[in-house]
Amino acid sequence: MFGEIAGVDEGWIYPSRRAAYDADVHRALQSGIVGTGATGAESVVLSGGYPDIDEGSRLLYTGHGGLDRATRNPIAHQTFEAPGNAALETSRIQGMAVRVIRKVEAGYRYDGLYRVEESMLVYPEGKPFKVCRFEMVKIDKTVDALYTPIEAVVSAEVQHPDQPIGNPVPGRRSTSVQRIIRATKVSDWVKDLYDNTCQMCGIRLAVGKGAYSEGAHIQALGGLHQGEDRVENMLCLCPNCHVLFDAGALVVQEDRSLQLNGAPAVLNGKPADKLHVHNLHIIGDEFLTHHREAHQG
Amino acid sequence: MFGEIAGVDEGWIYPSRRAAYDADVHRALQSGIVGTGATGAESVVLSGGYPDIDEGSRLLYTGHGGLDRATRNPIAHQTFEAPGNAALETSRIQGMAVRVIRKVEAGYRYDGLYRVEESMLVYPEGKPFKVCRFEMVKIDKTVDALYTPIEAVVSAEVQHPDQPIGNPVPGRRSTSVQRIIRATKVSDWVKDLYDNTCQMCGIRLAVGKGAYSEGAHIQALGGLHQGEDRVENMLCLCPNCHVLFDAGALVVQEDRSLQLNGAPAVLNGKPADKLHVHNLHIIGDEFLTHHREAHQG
Numbered sequence: 001m002f003g004e005i006a007g008v009d010e011g012w013i014y015p016s017r018r019a020a021y022d023a024d025v026h027r028a029l030q031s032g033i034v035g036t037g038a039t040g041a042e043s044v045v046l047s048g049g050y051p052d053i054d055e056g057s058r059l060l061y062t063g064h065g066g067l068d069r070a071t072r073n074p075i076a077h078q079t080f081e082a083p084g085n086a087a088l089e090t091s092r093i094q095g096m097a098v099r100v101i102r103k104v105e106a107g108y109r110y111d112g113l114y115r116v117e118e119s120m121l122v123y124p125e126g127k128p129f130k131v132c133r134f135e136m137v138k139i140d141k142t143v144d145a146l147y148t149p150i151e152a153v154v155s156a157e158v159q160h161p162d163q164p165i166g167n168p169v170p171g172r173r174s175t176s177v178q179r180i181i182r183a184t185k186v187s188d189w190v191k192d193l194y195d196n197t198c199q200m201c202g203i204r205l206a207v208g209k210g211a212y213s214e215g216a217h218i219q220a221l222g223g224l225h226q227g228e229d230r231v232e233n234m235l236c237l238c239p240n241c242h243v244l245f246d247a248g249a250l251v252v253q254e255d256r257s258l259q260l261n262g263a264p265a266v267l268n269g270k271p272a273d274k275l276h277v278h279n280l281h282i283i284g285d286e287f288l289t290h291h292r293e294a295h296q297g
Numbered sequence: 298m299f300g301e302i303a304g305v306d307e308g309w310i311y312p313s314r315r316a317a318y319d320a321d322v323h324r325a326l327q328s329g330i331v332g333t334g335a336t337g338a339e340s341v342v343l344s345g346g347y348p349d350i351d352e353g354s355r356l357l358y359t360g361h362g363g364l365d366r367a368t369r370n371p372i373a374h375q376t377f378e379a380p381g382n383a384a385l386e387t388s389r390i391q392g393m394a395v396r397v398i399r400k401v402e403a404g405y406r407y408d409g410l411y412r413v414e415e416s417m418l419v420y421p422e423g424k425p426f427k428v429c430r431f432e433m434v435k436i437d438k439t440v441d442a443l444y445t446p447i448e449a450v451v452s453a454e455v456q457h458p459d460q461p462i463g464n465p466v467p468g469r470r471s472t473s474v475q476r477i478i479r480a481t482k483v484s485d486w487v488k489d490l491y492d493n494t495c496q497m498c499g500i501r502l503a504v505g506k507g508a509y510s511e512g513a514h515i516q517a518l519g520g521l522h523q524g525e526d527r528v529e530n531m532l533c534l535c536p537n538c539h540v541l542f543d544a545g546a547l548v549v550q551e552d553r554s555l556q557l558n559g560a561p562a563v564l565n566g567k568p569a570d571k572l573h574v575h576n577l578h579i580i581g582d583e584f585l586t587h588h589r590e591a592h593q594g
Binding site: 060119240248 | 355357377386390414415416417418419430432500502503504505509517520522535536537539540541544545546557558565566590591592593
C-alpha cells in the first residue's frame with residue numbers, strides 16, 4: 001500500500017495509532033516505519049521519539065534501533081540493516097513516495113507524500129552512537145504534476161532563509177550527473193517483470209537485498225520525440241545500457257539483435273544476445289522503429 | 298574554446314562573420330557549427346540557411362549536409378556522422394554548453410549559452426530527405442547559479458502558452474529516471490584523465506567517436522553530506538558503478554579494495570581490482586572515509 005490511500009486527504013487527523021492503522025495510513029501500531037528492505041517504506045510516523053528535525057516540507061528523519069529495550073537509552077550504533085532503515089534506503093534508491101504522519105495534539109495527522117533524498121550514518125551532536133538519518137522532501141503535487149524534478153523544489157527553497165537544512169551554498173550543488181528517480185506504475189511493472197535484470201546485457205545490480213534498474217522509454221517522451229508512457233514503450237535496462245540506448249549508440253535492429261556504434265554489440269566483454277523480452281511484455285515495434293530511425297537514419 | 302568567452306557579453310553584435318571569428322565567438326567563417334564529434338560543439342550560428350525554428354529560449358536547430366553544392370537544394374539525408382552534427386551530438390551526450398549566435402539585421406549577435414536537450418533524424422514537413430534536428434534550450438544563469446536542473450527551466454516554460462515547441466502535456470514527461478548532465482571543469486578534468494574509463498570496473502562506454510562516463514562525487518554535495526566540488530573528491534565512473542557507489546552498496550576500503558554489499562566486489566562478472574587511481578589524481582582519503590562511514594558504519 002504505497003503512495004496515496006484512496007479516500008484519504010492530506011491533513012486528516014486520526015485520534016490514535018489504531019485509527020491510522022485501520023485506515024491503512026500507517027499499518028503498524030508501534031513501529032515508526034512501515035516497510036522492509038525488499039519492498040521499500042510505505043509510511044513513517046514523526047512522533048518525537050527520536051531527535052528528528054522537522055521543518056515542514058523538509059525533514060531529517062532518524063532511523064530506528066540502538067536503544068536499550070528497558071531504558072530507551074542509546075547503547076549501540078544504528079545500522080541500515082535494521083528493517084525500517086533498510087526500507088527507507090530502498091525508497092531512496094528506487095525514488096519511491098513515502099507517506100508522512102505527524103504526531104500532533106489531536107492525534108496523528110497524514111501530511112502527504114515525501115521522497116527520501118539522502119541518507120547518512122551520523123553521530124548526533126555530542127552523542128557516542130551513530131544514527132541513520134534520512135533527509136526527506138515533500139513532493140509538491142502542483143510542481144510534480146508538471147514533472148519538475150524534485151531537485152527543483154529543493155532549489156526553490158533556497159530562497160527561503162528560514163529553511164536552513166542543507167541550504168545549498170551556490171556552487172556546492174554543482175554536479176556533473178544528477179539522477180532524478182521517480183517510481184511510476186509503468187516503470188515498476190517493467191522492472192518487477194524482469195526482476196531488475198537488464199534486457200540488453202543481462203546485468204542485475206544488487207543493492208543490499210534489493211536491486212536497481214531503470215525503466216527506459218524506447219521513444220523518448222520529450223519535445224522532439226513525443227513518445228508515450230506505456231509498458232509497450234519501456235525497457236528494463238541497467239544504467240550503462242540506458243545511457244548507450246538514449247545516446248543512440250545502442251540500437252535494436254528489426255530482428256531484435258543489438259547494434260553498438262554500427263557493429264554487433266559487445267556488452268560486458270561478450271557478444272550480446274538479442275533483446276531479451278518476457279512473454280508478458282508486448283513491446284511496440286513502432287517504438288523500436290522510431291528509435292532506430294531517429295538515430296540511425 | 299567552450300562556454301563563455303572572457304570579456305564578451307551576451308547581446309554583443311559583430312558586424313560580420315569575420316569579426317565574430319576574430320573575437321573567438323564563432324571560429325569558422327562559413328560553417329554554421331564549430332566543433333567535432335571528438336570535442337563537442339563550441340558554437341552555432343542561426344542564419345536562416347536551414348529551416349530552423351527559433352522561439353528565443355528554445356529552438357530547433359537543423360544540422361548540416363544533404364545539400365547539392367551548386368544549387369543548395371536537398372539531395373540526400375543528413376547524418377549524425379557529418380562533423381558539425383556529430384559535434385552537437387557529443388555536446389548533447391556530455392551536457393556541454395554551446396554558444397548561440399543569431400544573424401540579426403546589424404550583423405551577428407552573441408545570445409549566450411544553450412544546452413542540446415534532444416536530437417532526432419526527422420523528415421521536415423513534406424520533404425523527401427531527413428535532417429538532423431537538435432532541440433536547444435537556453436541556460437538560465439540565474440536559475441543555473443542555484444544549480445536547478447535544466448529540466449526545471451523547461452517545466453517552468455510550460456506555463457507560457459506562447460512556447461509551443463515540445464510543450465509537454467502533463468503526464469507525458471513522467472520519467473522513471475532522468476539524467477541531468479552538466480559538464481563542469483572538475484568533472485571534465487577527471488573524465489579526461491581516465492579517458493572515460495571507469496575507475497572501478499574498467500568499462501569504457503564508447504558512443505560514436507567519443508565515450509561516456511560520469512564524474513562521481515565521493516562525499517556527496519547534498520544537504521546531509523556537504524561534500525566539496527574538487528577533483529580530490531571525484532571519481533570517473535561508469536553509470537552502473539556510480540549508482541552502486543551512491544547507493545552505498547559499493548564501498549572503497551582503506552586499502553582501496555572494493556566491497557559490494559559487504560563482500561569483495563564482483564563487477565562485470567569478474568573480481569574487481571582495487572580502485573584504479575592515476576598518479577596525477579590525488580584522492581582525498583578523508584572523502585573515501587566519509588563515504589565508507591556514512592554507509593557502512
